[in-house]
Amino acid sequence: MSLRKVALISAGSTSYGKSLLTGRDLALLAAKEALERIEMMPYEIQGAFIANAFGLSERQGHLGPLIMSGLGIPDIPASTIEAACSSGGSAFREAYINIAAGVYDVMLVVGTEKISHLSTEVATTYFTFGSDYLFEGACGASFPGLYATMAIAHMQKYETTQEQLAQVAVKNHENGMKNEKAHLHKRISVEDVLQSSIVAYPLKMYDSCPFSDGAAAVILASEDYLKKNGRDESISILGSGRAGGYGSLHSRDDMTSIRSSILASREAFNRANLSIKDVDFAEVHDCFTIAEIIAMEDLGFVERGKAAQAVEQGRTRLDGDIPINPSGGLKSKGHPIGATGIGQVVEVFEQLTENAGERQIKGAKIGMTHNVGATGGSSAVHIFTRS
Ligand SMILES: CC(C)(COP(=O)(O)OP(=O)(O)OC[C@H]1O[C@@H](n2cnc3c(N)ncnc32)[C@H](O)[C@@H]1OP(=O)(O)O)[C@@H](O)C(=O)NCCC(=O)NCCS
Numbered sequence: 001m002s003l004r005k006v007a008l009i010s011a012g013s014t015s016y017g018k019s020l021l022t023g024r025d026l027a028l029l030a031a032k033e034a035l036e037r038i039e040m041m042p043y044e045i046q047g048a049f050i051a052n053a054f055g056l057s058e059r060q061g062h063l064g065p066l067i068m069s070g071l072g073i074p075d076i077p078a079s080t081i082e083a084a085c086s087s088g089g090s091a092f093r094e095a096y097i098n099i100a101a102g103v104y105d106v107m108l109v110v111g112t113e114k115i116s117h118l119s120t121e122v123a124t125t126y127f128t129f130g131s132d133y134l135f136e137g138a139c140g141a142s143f144p145g146l147y148a149t150m151a152i153a154h155m156q157k158y159e160t161t162q163e164q165l166a167q168v169a170v171k172n173h174e175n176g177m178k179n180e181k182a183h184l185h186k187r188i189s190v191e192d193v194l195q196s197s198i199v200a201y202p203l204k205m206y207d208s209c210p211f212s213d214g215a216a217a218v219i220l221a222s223e224d225y226l227k228k229n230g231r232d233e234s235i236s237i238l239g240s241g242r243a244g245g246y247g248s249l250h251s252r253d254d255m256t257s258i259r260s261s262i263l264a265s266r267e268a269f270n271r272a273n274l275s276i277k278d279v280d281f282a283e284v285h286d287c288f289t290i291a292e293i294i295a296m297e298d299l300g301f302v303e304r305g306k307a308a309q310a311v312e313q314g315r316t317r318l319d320g321d322i323p324i325n326p327s328g329g330l331k332s333k334g335h336p337i338g339a340t341g342i343g344q345v346v347e348v349f350e351q352l353t354e355n356a357g358e359r360q361i362k363g364a365k366i367g368m369t370h371n372v373g374a375t376g377g378s379s380a381v382h383i384f385t386r387s
């Protein structure tokens with residue numbers, strides 16, 4: 001089946017952090033920002049996907065009709081996509097497929113999460129529902145604990161050190177300082193990371209993303225529709241990939257890699273007819289510092305076991321040869337679960353339209369997003385270019 005060309009035409013986002021608003025209201029703010037940015041009336045939207053993982057903690061499911069009603073378009077179909085931390089990337093992928101297949105011409109994708117009404121202990125418990133709960137969460141394994149297990153495996157296999165992990169956090173906090181919408185605005189040192197409280201050995205507080213509220217929204221359209229309506233294409237979506245993987249760590253042969261990331265990126269690059277060498281920057285899933293190291297190796301930015309050195313050499317900084325997480329990533333920008341994957345696309349939009357301010361990567365033409373569900377039960381990868 002031949003797919004139609006799909007463009008990313010607008011993006012909007014709330015600030016990430018602690019909010020008194022509901023997930024629904026955060027979603028409306030992000031969606032309105034995306035619509036207003038291109039002076040698009042809500043009635044031009046033909047369908048929507050909502051990324052949300054923990055709405056039930058607010059006692060609110062079925063968010064789609066509420067968000068569409070809030071936009072004044074209650075007749076428009078909107079379904080919620082839940083894929084743990086990759087809900088956003090998965091919802092984006094569904095909208096891409098719907099437009100590429102010719103079902104719709106214009107779609108809205110909104111990711112939202114509200115979690116700050118829960119204590120750290122309760123939120124940690126809720127999040128374990130995204131693991132293999134019977135074998136992991138119910139036995140006491142939290143997400144920090146599961147990623148700590150992966151970190152230990154990586155340290156044993158490749159001699160990765162805690163100092164090298166800390167450098168990922170230092171770099172992402174540095175980038176987050178340049179992002180006014182980031183959750184954590186704090187410049188930190190390797191020493192700060194090493195001395196922060198242990199969450200699950202070897203991961204410490206500054207190795208971890210925070211619990212964030214927030215929402216992000218993007219608008220996709222077929223290039224046919226844009227031509228017919230005299231609108232700019234802005235950004236083209238060159239490749240989309242999505243893959244599944246074992247939902248539990250104990251089912252895997254190797255804990256130093258996430259197979260769904262490898263498969264999703266392979267699909268995205270095949271569809272785009274590009275290779276990782278063509279990518280100018282990436283927003284990758286750094287829920288913990290070790291996750292960024294593993295992502296760099298799975299996506300092929302560096303050889304296996306070489307990511308930590310690349311970070312140490314400054315190669316992933318904004319002025320390095322492979323800038324990673326210019327937004328500050330999940331680590332500093334924050335991780336409002338449902339919004340995260342869409343927020344990554346928002347950053348790509350800002351970079352490729354040269355609206356990223358102080359964190360602008362000069363001359364960036366091709367950007368990618370990488371969004372992982374839980375410890376890798378699913379992943380989504382997308383590749384974009386400026387038109
Ligand atoms: C690291 C963690 C345990 C800290 O929780 P906590 O000790 O209850 O921290 P609090 O929310 O009380 O915040 C205390 C301070 O630390 C800061 N803080 C919280 N989490 C932080 C983090 N991850 N990194 C840096 N600073 C953090 C807060 O901003 C706050 O600062 P302030 O006092 O200046 O306002 C918690 O953020 C966590 O579990 N993160 C991982 C979330 C997760 O598993 N997500 C799913 C990934 S798959």
